[in-house]
Amino acid sequence: MKSGKQRREEIKARRLVRLSAARASNPSIPTKSVPLGGVAVDLAQLAHNTTWSALPSFYIDTPFVCKDCGGHEIWTAKQQKWWYEIAKGRIETRAVRCRPCRLLERARVEEARRVSQAGLALKMEKKNNEN
Numbered sequence: 001m002k003s004g005k006q007r008r009e010e011i012k013a014r015r016l017v018r019l020s021a022a023r024a025s026n027p028s029i030p031t032k033s034v035p036l037g038g039v040a041v042d043l044a045q046l047a048h049n050t051t052w053s054a055l056p057s058f059y060i061d062t063p064f065v066c067k068d069c070g071g072h073e074i075w076t077a078k079q080q081k082w083w084y085e086i087a088k089g090r091i092e093t094r095a096v097r098c099r100p101c102r103l104l105e106r107a108r109v110e111e112a113r114r115v116s117q118a119g120l121a122l123k124m125e126k127k128n129n130e131n
């Protein structure tokens with residue numbers, strides 16, 4: 001009688017044989033590291049991350065809810081690759097806003113910065129006039 005472990009290993013081996021046979025006849029079947037619809041990670045481009053946790057081996061379309069409007073959005077694998085590898089976003093960061101809300105938020109922050117700097121300039125001017 002075979003042990004459960006032996007049995008599992010036999011099943012695993014048969015599965016691998018079946019998968020490699022299927023891949024040979026259909027090259028569009030992705031390898032284990034990158035599932036269908038996924039985009040491979042270029043680890044060299046993620047070197048800016050200092051993390052103890054394992055880096056991903058692929059990106060895949062990820063649904064999320066916009067924190068401002070509550071809209072249901074998809075953060076695509078391609079957008080993730082751009083964010084982490086080109087824009088050098090940190091690996092812990094995730095998409096939180098849809099595109100329209102992101103543009104609104106950027107405009108809001110820029111306006112707040114402009115007002116703050118104008119106020120600061122005015123304060124400095126007053127201070128200089130007092131002396």
Ligand SMILES: [Zn+2]
Nearest residue numbers: 066069098101
């Ligand atoms: Zn939104």
